[in-house]
Amino acid sequence: MRRALTKTRIRLADGRELIYFDEPGAPRRDEVDRRKLPEFSTAIELRHDPLLDAEVVVASHRQERTYLPSEEECPLCPSKAERSTEIPASDYDVVVFENRFPSFASVSSELPPPPEGDTAVVRSEARGRCEVVCFTPQHDLSFAELPLERVRSVMEVWVDRSVELAALDDVEQVFCFENRGEEIGVTLHHPHGQIYGYPFVTPRTRRMFESARRHRDETGRSLFADVLAGERKAGTRIVAEGELWTAFVPGFARWPFEVHIYPKRQAPDLEALSDVELDELSSIYRDVLRGFDRLFDLRMPYVTAVHQAPVRSGRELAYLHLQIFSSRRSPEKLKYLAASESAMNVFINDVQPEQAAEMLREAVARGRREDL
Ligand SMILES: [Zn+2]
Secondary structure, eight states: OOOOOEEEEEEOTTSOEEEEEEOTTOOOOOOOOOOOOOOOOBOEEEEEETTTTEEEEEEGGGGGSOOSOOGGGOTTSBOBTTBOOSBOSSOOSEEEEEOSSOSSBSSOBOOOOOOTTOOSSOEEEOBSEEEEEEOOSOTTOOGGGSOHHHHHHHHHHHHHHHHHHHTSTTOSEEEEEEEEOGGGTOOOOSOEEEEEEESSOOHHHHHHHHHHHHHHHHHSSOHHHHHHHHHHHHOTTEEEEOSSEEEEOOTTOOSSEEEEEEESSOOSSGGGOOHHHHHHHHHHHHHHHHHHHHHTTSOOOEEEEEEOOOSSSOTTTOOOEEEEEESBOSSSOBOOOOHHHHHHOOOOOSSOHHHHHHHHHHHHHHHHHHHO
């Protein structure tokens, strides 16, 4: 069912935008950010790598960002009388704000001109937008522990932000993601996700669409739909099957534990999903996350990537899906991006996808039984 969320926009002390998304019954959000912050400014540039035909973001100001603060210093907890955080209110449901240390910014960067004579590098401004999504005021909770209604609210917020960011002139692709764990590079413990509005189409998306275009030219069919049909026919790597969605470990998984969640019909982006599709996605996504945590009975580090159509190209080829993966391959061992992965982009997976699927299927089923 559609979540009726109340949207309240404010400006933080340095000019960044913050938006509360409140569920019914929340109080008015009229608190003011009383911090003394320097005006929001960034120092980011894009540099083009001609060898890979890809952009590199140079964002040196991110070195200054808050790194694993204690709960007493957490910038994502609500504000208290004695301490102001990024969120001026004393409580919240879901809140979104512009990242103070973004990789792409809505304001011009203050960059010195390149050294005279340095024409080796093609530089451009890293315009775009980076947002932080906080989905609970509780510092120690994780996404998998949210009530289903709140997960559904987050989905609604993902849709809202995807539509709004796609309307910005500088944005070519909107990427909603969520992750957890120091092991994969999270710098704040407080549960949160992020949304990037990239000023270009990302290399992975470009590559996927090249494959999809080729497949369509050769067969007339959607590559993504064929991958899903193949997995459903094989059955051995299915983790959870709903009426409208399927969760599976792809037979070509790169990570020790990797699950893709596909809708059973082709939808290019989050906005194209119906209310009932978002309802079922909320529960199947939460089931998969809970399954991850039950694998070894510990909080798994993970990344969730929402793959959706770029803003201005490839819409007819796009097939929205979620990709969730963990770098933990056993209770004691992590998978690192070593020489082959980081230098050659060839992944070596230590866990057989069929075995990972069996373990995850059992863990998801156990989670559902425990919920009853
Ligand atoms: Zn916190």
